[in-house]
Amino acid sequence: MAPKFKKYTPTRVLYWHRTDLRLHDSPALHAALNEIDDIEAFWPIWCWDPHYVYHARVGPNRFQFLIDCQNDLSSSYQRLNPKQKLWVLREGATTLLPKLMKAWKITHLVFEKDTDAYAKERDTKVVRDAEEAGVTVMIRNGRTLWDSDEVAKKNGGKPTMSATQLQAAGAKVGDISRPVPTPEKLPDPGDADLSAVEQERPERHPDFNEQFRDSEEKSYASGLAGPKGDYAVPTLQELGFKKQATSPHKGGESVVLENLEKMFEDEDYIATFEKPRTSPAAFEPQSTLLTSPHLHFGSLSCRYLYWRTEDLIDKRRKEKKPTSGPPTSITGQLLFRDMYFAAQAALGYSFAQTYDNPHCRFVPWHLPSKVNVDNKLISGEYEVDDPQAEEYFHRWRDGKTGFPWIDAIMRQLRSEGWIHHLARHSVACFLTRGGCYVSWERGAEVFEELLIDHETACNAGNWQWLSCTAFFAQFYRCYSPIAFGKKWDPEGNFVRRYVPELAKLDKKYIYEPYKAPIADQKRAGLLVSGGKTEGEEDGRHIYPKPMFDFNEQREICIQGLKTAYHVGLYGNSPAVIDGTWKKHFDDAAEGPTEGTEGGPGGSTGWQDAEGHEEYDPDGNKTPKLSREGSSKARPKSPRTTRAGHKREASQSTLDVLVQKKSSKKS
DNA sequence: CTGCCGTTGATTCA
DNA sequence: TGAATCAACGGCAG
Numbered sequence: 001m002a003p004k005f006k007k008y009t010p011t012r013v014l015y016w017h018r019t020d021l022r023l024h025d026s027p028a029l030h031a032a033l034n035e036i037d038d039i040e041a042f043w044p045i046w047c048w049d050p051h052y053v054y055h056a057r058v059g060p061n062r063f064q065f066l067i068d069c070q071n072d073l074s075s076s077y078q079r080l081n082p083k084q085k086l087w088v089l090r091e092g093a094t095t096l097l098p099k100l101m102k103a104w105k106i107t108h109l110v111f112e113k114d115t116d117a118y119a120k121e122r123d124t125k126v127v128r129d130a131e132e133a134g135v136t137v138m139i140r141n142g143r144t145l146w147d148s149d150e151v152a153k154k155n156g157g158k159p160t161m162s163a164t165q166l167q168a169a170g171a172k173v174g175d176i177s178r179p180v181p182t183p184e185k186l187p188d189p190g191d192a193d194l195s196a197v198e199q200e201r202p203e204r205h206p207d208f209n210e211q212f213r214d215s216e217e218k219s220y221a222s223g224l225a226g227p228k229g230d231y232a233v234p235t236l237q238e239l240g241f242k243k244q245a246t247s248p249h250k251g252g253e254s255v256v257l258e259n260l261e262k263m264f265e266d267e268d269y270i271a272t273f274e275k276p277r278t279s280p281a282a283f284e285p286q287s288t289l290l291t292s293p294h295l296h297f298g299s300l301s302c303r304y305l306y307w308r309t310e311d312l313i314d315k316r317r318k319e320k321k322p323t324s325g326p327p328t329s330i331t332g333q334l335l336f337r338d339m340y341f342a343a344q345a346a347l348g349y350s351f352a353q354t355y356d357n358p359h360c361r362f363v364p365w366h367l368p369s370k371v372n373v374d375n376k377l378i379s380g381e382y383e384v385d386d387p388q389a390e391e392y393f394h395r396w397r398d399g400k401t402g403f404p405w406i407d408a409i410m411r412q413l414r415s416e417g418w419i420h421h422l423a424r425h426s427v428a429c430f431l432t433r434g435g436c437y438v439s440w441e442r443g444a445e446v447f448e449e450l451l452i453d454h455e456t457a458c459n460a461g462n463w464q465w466l467s468c469t470a471f472f473a474q475f476y477r478c479y480s481p482i483a484f485g486k487k488w489d490p491e492g493n494f495v496r497r498y499v500p501e502l503a504k505l506d507k508k509y510i511y512e513p514y515k516a517p518i519a520d521q522k523r524a525g526l527l528v529s530g531g532k533t534e535g536e537e538d539g540r541h542i543y544p545k546p547m548f549d550f551n552e553q554r555e556i557c558i559q560g561l562k563t564a565y566h567v568g569l570y571g572n573s574p575a576v577i578d579g580t581w582k583k584h585f586d587d588a589a590e591g592p593t594e595g596t597e598g599g600p601g602g603s604t605g606w607q608d609a610e611g612h613e614e615y616d617p618d619g620n621k622t623p624k625l626s627r628e629g630s631s632k633a634r635p636k637s638p639r640t641t642r643a644g645h646k647r648e649a650s651q652s653t654l655d656v657l658v659q660k661k662s663s664k665k666s
Numbered sequence: 667c668t669g670c671c672g673t674t675g676a677t678t679c680a
Numbered sequence: 681t682g683a684a685t686c687a688a689c690g691g692c693a694g
Contacts, residue, residue: 162691163673276674327673336673422674429675473689477675484675558687565689 010040012104012190016093016111017046017086018119018298019143021069022253023076025179025301028140032110033183035138041190043104044077044086046070046233047093048219050202051118053239057208057449061417062293063236064245065452069297070233072252081186087231090220094122095200098129103196110138112298115148115341116456117349145302145338146173148345159343159351159359161471163327166339179304192231199224208449214242247417247452249293256294260305263289270309271316274328280422281489283412283497288420289330292453295337306334340461350571352460353441354469357571361469363564364585365432367393369441392436395547396427397446399499400533402546404511405485406430408498415498417452422488425466426479432467433557434478435550440467468561475561478554482511501526501541514545563588 015032023029032042052058074086089096101109109130114123123139130137141147151160155169170176202220207213217240218227225231227238236244264270278287294300309330313323326332343351343359350357354369366389395401399410409423419427424447430436431443440463447463448454464470485495492510496503502513504524509516514528521528527540535542567584575581 164692274673278674280674329673332673425674434675468689472672473691474672474675475689476687479675483677487676562688 020298068251213240280420281494
């Protein structure tokens with residue numbers, strides 16, 4: 001056979017890092033290094049997107065985690081080729097890349113596919129500009145087990161709403177890819193001359209992260225290549241942050257791979273892992289792998305984790321040793337992650353909100369979403385001004401609810417940027433359908449700011465799940481802020497750790513400090529206060545009484561959800577879009593009322609420190625009405641709270657609907 | 667249509 | 681420790 005002569009056509013490659021701060025199992029990086037011939041110049045770059053710096057909620061802990069990941073990756077590149085690094089540029093890709101591709105004579109642009117709604121828009125523009133400039137664009141899936149767009153397509157273009165659907169659609173897409181090899185060498189960069197590249201000034205407003213900064217963000221001002229002109233990874237200070245990160249969790253591919261190595265030594269733990277059996281109260285060490293932030297930044301490949309786990313389980317099956325499987329196993333967790341990504345890919349922006357989301361139920365929360373301030377969802381007839389619900393929300397956010405289990409979790413979230421999955425369930429249920437009756441979108445915003453592993457698809461999906469607005473519907477299954485904590489941590493060590501003012505309290509009262517007799521409170525250096533939520537008095541640490549009677553709120557929430565389910569509006573219902581949804585709830589409340597429930601009735605067991613029952617001195621003596629037994633609707637009395645606030649009459653329609661589907665049928 | 671299941675509730679009772 | 685109950689949703693298989 002005659003030798004084939006190949007023409008030498010030098011190529012110059014930009015490898016654009018976004019969701020993939022790693023070298024291992026990166027299909028896009030592998031393609032860039034193996035599918036492009038005659039590479040003359042190669043730059044792995046990061047573009048600091050003003051969207052991320054200003055227009056997304058990113059607290060110091062997540063910023064630091066990202067910076068850690070970037071530094072780790074940059075070092076890895078340097079080890080492969082001392083002339084290399086992660087080239088960090090201070091401008092958004094949509095404006096920078098066209099200029100950069102021209103100045104550096106780029107022939108190939110390569111990146112990992114990102115199906116987030118914002119990223120899709122951004123990438124569409126970048127790809128169009130690149131192709132117009134004659135640059136070859138290569139995109140590879142690497143962030144999820146399957147390409148989320150493909151999964152959505154195989155699911156009929158509809159969002160995957162259950163693990164079954166995801167698995168069925170995924171199977172149609174094909175097998176989950178095996179990891180690709182880690183690169184062992186890297187071409188040199190070319191001459192990185194920016195003299196011809198004029199920098200775009202970023203649009204800074206609104207700056208969601210202003211609260212964290214004590215000075216102007218200095219990264220953009222320092223020029224495209226940073227203060228030293230060396231394309232270095234920025235520091236938190238350079239970004240203007242006053243606060244240092246407080247999270248003990250460190251970012252970086254080498255960190256997570258080393259951690260995994262150690263965790264996989266315990267084969268029993270990995271192979272029999274069942275998420276619902278891991279403790280939300282465990283700390284140092286936590287009960288789970290802590291891979292979520294690494295999956296978010298791409299310092300860990302989900303396929304690498306998937307196949308390492310799957311291979312180990314195969315081996316154990318052959319050895320006839322116990323194993324776990326989806327949905328509770330480690331691989332099951334990754335399948336749920338893909339489910340949320342595919343659902344988001346199908347719905348776009350509306351996935352992360354109620355408004356215009358065809359799969360998210362509409363619930364008239366006492367504190368609605370702030371998102372969409374310009375449309376009628378909340379500006380129409382919605383009673384935005386509910387100071388009590390707003391207070392509940394703030395106290396939840398700040399870890400001062402008076403429920404130690406909730407407060408401990410929220411304080412761990414703020415200081416460490418990570419909380420266990422079941423802890424997320426507990427506080428999310430509490431904020432929404434199982435306590436405060438506040439919109440899940442408010443909670444999601446707090447998580448977005450504080451979590452180091454915040455992933456829009458997973459966060460929005462899980463909040464919808466927990467608020468019973470999508471994915472999950474059993475709203476009568478409600479997490480108790482007392483019983484759930486007790487179940488996992490009867491000693492109260494988790495609470496003692498994160499709510500130090502309760503550290504010395506007897507375990508008998510650790511989840512309900514207001515029940516502790518004065519003498520016990522004094523011994524613990526504690527003052528449970530009905531007024532103040534923090535501070536000290538007579539040398540005793542103040543901890544607040546519960547901000548509401550949980551059982552009473554729980555009933556209000558369940559009735560509210562029942563009503564919302566009956567009314568049956570979704571985020572894209574005309575009445576939600578045009579702001580006339582309230583009429584539907586009023587009509588429902590006036591409808592036929594036979595076959596109804598009585599009020600919650602009975603004692604809630606609420607006691608003050610002296611042991612008096614406050615709400616019903618006789619205990620639960622109100623006879624519970626059976627479904628068949630009551631023939632008349634009993635209008636629910638207006639809500640009264642410990643603080644003595646009375647709900648306005650107009651609100652009461654939101655509280656109750658006493659019509660059952662069964663009665664409608666008959 | 668029925669019946670069962672759905673990653674992760676709480677309480678009571680045997 | 682496990683099962684039944686509470687009051688009862690929606691997806692899915694049959």
